[in-house]
Amino acid sequence: MSRIFDHIAPVYSVFDRFIPRPDVETSTSNSEKILDVGGGTGTILQRISDERPDTQVYLLDRSRPMLKHSDRSLHRVQGDASRIPFSDSSFDTILCIDALHHFVDKHRALKELVRVTEPGGSVVIIDLEPKSPLTKIICMVERLLGEPSYFLAPGSLVRFFSEHGWTSEIDGSDFHQFILTAKKSDSG
């Protein structure tokens, strides 16, 4: 199985600060306990943690080298998104940024995101819009590198969450990227 991120972790950790990322600080401003699934080198969590040191932030990634390049102040956990090593309802906010399309078992990973979110909590998924020509090129390159890249359409994610009784909205989308925020009901 490809472990491309194990190999590129040192390079990724240098360049990831230059990757333009949507503002998740605002959408997580009320969060107390956040899990970033496929969080890589932890750049986003680090930003949140710097702004609000009281927030508990957990970084989960399959790649040990990626985690090694994250800041030690984060709770770093090596693990697979399709078997998240936390009990049910552990977090009020889950982030999954530019990572879902890399997961081998996307459906199982989505079910895991649902499981570890507490009632009233939310999941924020940011990924590339599958219809964009840029996404198609990225997909081709990533597959050549051995990644299981497949981009789920935002509409199918909305359907998935609605089947679990969640509400969701797609926000800040442009032609290349979408931001989906899904909310679990207060009753779970």
Ligand SMILES: C[S@@+](CC[C@H](N)C(=O)[O-])C[C@H]1O[C@@H](n2cnc3c(N)ncnc32)[C@H](O)[C@@H]1O
């Ligand atoms: C493109 S990077 C994105 C990292 C980070 N979210 C960011 O925005 O910088 C994708 C990450 O997903 C991780 N990943 C891939 N498959 C995974 C899985 N099944 N479980 C957990 N992490 C996984 C990779 O190791 C990599 O760090």
